[in-house]
Amino acid sequence: MALRPVQVNIKAVDGLAVGRFWAEALGWSVFSPGVTTYVGPAGTTAGADGADGPVWPEPVGLGIDIVPVPESKSPAKNRLHLDLATTFTTHQAELIARLQSLGATPVDVGQGDVPWTVLADPEGNEFCVLEPREIDRDTGPIAAVVVDCVDPRAMAGFWGEAIDWAVLELSDDHASLRSAEGVGPYLEFLRTPGVKAVPDRIHLDLLPYPGEDKEAEVGRLRGLGAGDLDLGQGDVPWTCLVDPEGHEFCVLALS
Structure with a gap:
């Protein structure tokens, strides 16, 4: 039994503008x-109406799902951010x-x-542009x-x-995970002063594999130390949880 990360969820006042960025x-x-705006590699899968749509979940990397919210980002630094890869110095x-x-x-x-540069997107979400790394x-x-x-x-x-x-790297200051296939992005944890003080603006969405039971997976996560999270989401097909340090994430339902 296991889950796979399928997308990074970003809250935004202007979801379409942030998605375009x-x-x-x-x-x-x-x-x-x-309601949401999805960002991913161009897909060739046609929907029921014949329109082209994205390949979801993205088979190698993680897509980005932008969710509209009325509140602007707080001045506090996000506890989760993206690192962007580059291939050479001029790139x-x-x-x-x-x-x-x-x-x-x-x-x-x-x-x-x-050697990396820290930027923020148009709504203030921090991210890094890394120097070329092998x-x-x-x-x-x-x-x-x-x-x-x-x-x-x-x-x-x-x-x-x-x-x-x-888990590829593990120390008191840094841990790194990656898909067992050795492709796509890393998931990294960095020791950082302070604790979570505001709701997460960015979080991961997880998905069960075909044939797996979502509710069983949610129960397994609770057994590992995840807690339930009520954001006023009401009766929805996904489940909102927090990890042992309070980082929010969702378990999606298979369509």
Whole structure:
């Protein structure tokens, strides 16, 4: 029994505008079939009405689902952010310039003198544009989903059991997980001062594999230390939970 991460969920006041930004940033497409805006690689799967749609879930990486909310982002730094991959030094500089032309702004989160650049999307969600790294050669445009936490070892223990990704690195300051197939982005946990103080603006959505029982998976997560989360979501097909440090995530239902 296991779950797989299938998308990064971002809350936004203007979901379509934020979706368009991330589509341009990643070289992907925008799909807006309903309330949310999905960003992913261009798909060739036709829906029931014959219209082209996205391949979902994205078979190698993680898509992005933008959910409209009325509240703007708080000034607090998000506890989860994306790292974007680059392939060579001039690519990093070109990508940073292009992102700023799309509405990204430089952000100082106390990073100091580092080889990566910290930016924020048009609604203030922080992300990093990494310098070229050999380990990111086959990740796709999203190199990593990075989570600030108090105890990376404990987070790796929980998430290593929760999803079907393998733990690759483990120390007191950093833990890294990746798909057992060795493709797509990493999930990283970084020891960071402070604890979660505001609701998450960005979170992961997980999905059971075909043939697996969603409610059984949710029960298994509770047994690992996940807690229930009431966001006023009402009667919906997904289940909202928090990990042992309070990071929000959802378990989606198979369609």
